[in-house]
Each structure stands twice: as structure tokens, then as C-alpha cells.
Amino acid sequence: MYAKYFKRVIDFTLALIALIVLSPLFIILTIAGAVAMGGNPFFVQERPGKDEKIFSLIKFRTMNNKRGEDGELLPDTVRLNKYGRFLRSTSCDELPSLVNVLMGDLSLIGPRPLAVQYLPFFTETERKRHSVRPGLTGLAQANGRNGLSWDKKFEYDIAYVENLTFAMDAKIFLKTIKVVLTRQNIGIRGEDGLIDFDVYRKRRWEDANVN
Numbered sequence: 001m002y003a004k005y006f007k008r009v010i011d012f013t014l015a016l017i018a019l020i021v022l023s024p025l026f027i028i029l030t031i032a033g034a035v036a037m038g039g040n041p042f043f044v045q046e047r048p049g050k051d052e053k054i055f056s057l058i059k060f061r062t063m064n065n066k067r068g069e070d071g072e073l074l075p076d077t078v079r080l081n082k083y084g085r086f087l088r089s090t091s092c093d094e095l096p097s098l099v100n101v102l103m104g105d106l107s108l109i110g111p112r113p114l115a116v117q118y119l120p121f122f123t124e125t126e127r128k129r130h131s132v133r134p135g136l137t138g139l140a141q142a143n144g145r146n147g148l149s150w151d152k153k154f155e156y157d158i159a160y161v162e163n164l165t166f167a168m169d170a171k172i173f174l175k176t177i178k179v180v181l182t183r184q185n186i187g188i189r190g191e192d193g194l195i196d197f198d199v200y201r202k203r204r205w206e207d208a209n210v211n
Contacts, residue, residue, distance in 0.1 A: 002166045003132070011108050011133075015101035026095055029060055029087075036083035037061045042096060047113035050133045055105040057113060058096040062087045091180045097136055109169040110135025111157040114197065121201040129157040132164065139168070142175035150200050 019026070033041025043061040046054050062084030066074050073079065080088075087093040100106040106113070113134035122129075140148060140156035148156070160168070 003164050006166070007107065007169070008104070011101050011106075012104075014108060015098045019098050019102070022095065025092075029092060029095065032083065033060050033087075036081065037064050039065075043093075046116050047134070048116055048119060048130060049105050049113060050130065052119065052127075052130045054116060055100065055103075055113075057105070058099055060087055060093040060096055062093050094136055101136065105133075107133040107135045109137060109172050111138050111160060112141060118197045121198050125158060126154045128161050129154065132161055137172065137176040139172055142172045142179060145179060146194060150197050 030041050041061055043059045043063075044056050045059075047057045049055045063076060063079035064081060064084075066079055068074055084093075097106060101108060110133050111129040138157065139160040140153040143156060144152070160172075
């Protein structure tokens with residue numbers, strides 16, 4: 001009943017209120033981002049949503065577009081400047097995603113939307129995470145964030161899908177506030193041992209074939 005009828009109403013209402021209340025911060029970060037990133041302060045990327053329908057996720061840009069002499073983008077760790085680190089550490093980069101919640105692409109709570117390139121590497125069980133709207137935060141983010149392995153993240157995602165209730169969403173919401181305020185497990189790809197899921201899964205398959 002909750003997941004089918006009330007969750008979307010709650011998402012829309014809370015996202016609208018949050019955008020109104022946080023609009024001054026939104027404007028400040030938009031201007032600051034334009035200066036710090038040397039142009040467009042927004043980052044838009046396609047992600048798979050409910051039923052693997054592709055949508056455009058909106059975030060504040062945390063990396064600039066600096067390129068090397070070969071014309072290729074520099075490594076993430078080089079393009080992530082101090083302003084970008086601030087956005088990530090405070091989770092302020094997620095603020096524009098509230099627009100996605102209003103549009104119905106996202107829920108406030110749900111499995112985090114991952115890269116489109118990961119789709120071929122999910123198992124059938126892992127694909128269950130796409131049976132609900134993805135969220136700004138989820139059970140995995142409230143219980144370890146980037147400190148978790150990919151396998152453990154997916155365990156949490158599936159557990160969420162199979163046990164979705166208002167009480168669970170409320171608990172995740174409250175735990176997420178604590179995680180954000182204490183800035184727990186903020187991993188940076190390329191610095192903290194984090195690797196992309198497709199790379200991780202390919203390595204697992206290669207190791208299995210060797211053995």
C-alpha cells in the first residue's frame with residue numbers, strides 16, 4: 001500500500017519543500033560552481049531508473065574538464081578540486097537531484113542509480129534493484145556508503161526492495177542525516193581503492209575462469 005500509493009506523494013511533497021527552503025543555497029552553489037568549474041556548474045549523466053528506463057540525473061559538478069596534451073580528460077583525482085571535494089564531503093552535489101525527485105525519476109529513498117555501462121554486468125538477482133525507483137540515498141548508503149564492497153551494497157539494495165516499508169524509509173532517512181553530518185565513508189574513486197563496478201565484475205569473472 002505504502003510503496004504503491006503513498007511513497008510517491010511523500011517524495012514529491014518533501015522534495016518540493018526542500019527545494020523551496022534550500023533555494024538560497026541552491027543559487028549560491030550554482031554561482032560558486034560556475035566560478036570554480038570555469039563554466040557550467042551542473043553535471044548531467046544518464047542513469048538507469050525504475051525498470052531500467054534511462055533518465056538524466058542532475059548534480060552539481062565536482063570535477064572540472066581539464067584535459068592533457070593528448071586531448072583526453074585528466075584523471076579524476078586531478079580534476080577534483082577543493083570546491084568539488086567540499087561538495088562531495090557535504091553531499092551538496094546531490095541538491096539538484098531533488099529536481100529528479102519532482103519529475104519522478106528518483107525517490108528520496110531507494111537503491112542508488114548507477115552508471116548505464118554497468119547494466120550488462122548485473123546478475124538477475126541484482127537486477128531486482130531496478131524494480132523500484134532509485135533514490136538519493138538508500139539502505140546501503142545508510143549502512144556504510146562507499147566503505148562497502150559492491151557485493152554488500154547489492155545485498156542491501158535487494159533487502160530494501162524485498163522489505164520496503166514506510167518504517168524502513170524513515171529509518172534510512174534518519175541514519176542518512178547522521179552519515180552526512182559526520183561525513184562518514186566518503187570515498188573518492190582513484191584514491192580510496194574504489195573501482196568501477198564493470199571493472200570489478202570483469203576481474204571476478206576472469207578470476208573464476210582462471211580457477
